Amino acid sequence: MKKIIAVSFLFYSFLLWYGVSFLSFSIVDVRSIDHFPVLNYILNFSFFLFGKNDFALRVPEIIVGFCSVLLFYKLTEFYLKKEKDRFFATIIFMLIPGMIISSIIVNKSVYLIFLTLLFVYLYKTNKIYSYILLALCVFLDSGFISLFFALIFYAIYKKDNVLLLLSLLFLAINANYFNYDIGGKPKGHFLDLFGTYFLIFSPFVFIYFLFSIYKGFFDKKRDIVFFIAFFTFIISILLSFRQRIKIDDYAPFTLVYVIYMVKYFLSSYRVRLPQFRGTYKTVFIVLITTLTFFDIALFLNRYTPARKLSSSYYFIKPLASELKNKNIDFINSKNKRLLRALNFYGLKKGNKYMIIYEKRENKVSIFHKKRKIMQINVSKLNTL
Incomplete structure (x- = not known):
């Protein structure tokens, strides 16, 4: 645990330095505050503590991102036995482009990621507290409707009547409170959505995410993490055929699936004899290399063709x-x-x-x- 704390602290210190030194409070940040009013209270509290400056602007997301990484590490204890496996999985989670982006810009994604991880952890350790957290999330943001939807299917699968009743109730209240509406003529934003997921995971990692989702569908030991990631992802895909969706309503719930991705990869690697592990070593090198280059590109995009987007x-x-x-x-x-x-x-x-x-x-x-x-x-x- 001390090792992951040290690495995470150094990494998020770098992100804080980068955000304060090079990023501006942007039009996109303002839009995020408009769509997620809780950010106003968080930022005002930060301004009260540190003054109205770039440090106070970036530090709340950095802290929540750092806490999310530590919480993810604790969650890996339920899935991975070896310490080095848990460390490896956490580093991958920390380096996912979507996780980096959500930690350095003013947006709701990092808070949704943290609350999702906290819910799963509490559900595995103290279900009463997890239900209380769900109740609080009902009035926090409309994005939680996809989480409640996923939990309905998980509750049916596990025959958990309490969770099923609460999920149905919370979904109805959330949809009514935020006046959730599915409308629009079929326009086909499917490719745009896939392109966004490519940016969030990095291209080759996203392909492996799809493979892991497919593999998880046939896994008899799949649990709540699979249901949350699978159904929020499927909902976003289905809605994209009809309307342009807000990716930060869905993507945060899929990032927790990194646990399963690492679990499947390591189990497939270790079940084979050393002489037959060459393909997996190649896949690992490709995934890590492209992920690393993609992360570097995030910080250098000021000088890339993507600069107009950012x-x-x-x-x-x-x-x-x-x-x-x-x-x-x-x-x-x-x-x-x-x-x-x-x-x-x-x-x-x-x-x-x-x-x-x-x-x-x-x-x-x-x-x-x-x-x-x-x-x-x-x-x-x-x-x-």
Whole structure:
């Protein structure tokens, strides 16, 4: 345990340094707060403790991510006997791109991951506490509806009448409280969804995730972790044929399945004689290598073709500095989220200057009395 604490602490210290040094409070962060209002209370408490700055902005997600890794490690004790296997599984979980991303940006995913891990751990150690946690989650976010849905099938499978009754009740309350709606004409966002899962797991790890899900379907010893991951994943796939879904409502519940992925891989590897393990060694090298390169790309994406997808995380802070250097302290914009992001860095709302962000062209235009006085290519704004 001490070893995983030390490694996790160093890794999350690096993530905190990276987030504070290079990331900006972005339009996407503002959107996340709007969709998950609890973040407002968490951030305000952090601002109260540390002041309104980038450190206070990033530290809550870092702490929850760190705690999630430790909780995941504790959960592996129910599935993996050897200490080195549990350590290996936890490192893989920590390096999953989706886990890294959710730990350094302002979003609800890392909280859903933590609560899912906590629920599973409590369910295995103290079911009463796990039911209390589920009850609290009912009013926390609409994303938990997929968890309740998965638990219904698990309860039927295990003939757990108490869990079945509670899951049905919580699902109904959650759907009604958040006015959950499944609508829209069939548009086929299936490929977009798969592409997002590729980003969350990394391509080859996601392929192995699919293989492990398939293998788990025929595993007679499958438990609650399989049901949570399988059904939330299937629900997201089915809904994607009809509408564009919010991936952070589903993906957090699938990450816990890393336990099964490692378990299946190690069992398949060790059941074979040493001379027949070559293929598995190759698969392992490919998976770890691609996962590592994918993680490195996350931190270097400012210089990759993916920069337009993530530019919002980089240009707000330097843009605010650029405007202040030109004595522009009061601005207005039709993009209210952009305005709130810039306000975080000290730019106040005023009618003297109007700012327009053209996302497709990655440009910001500043107008004074309806006359354009400046245009900034935000892709050239650099915090490194």
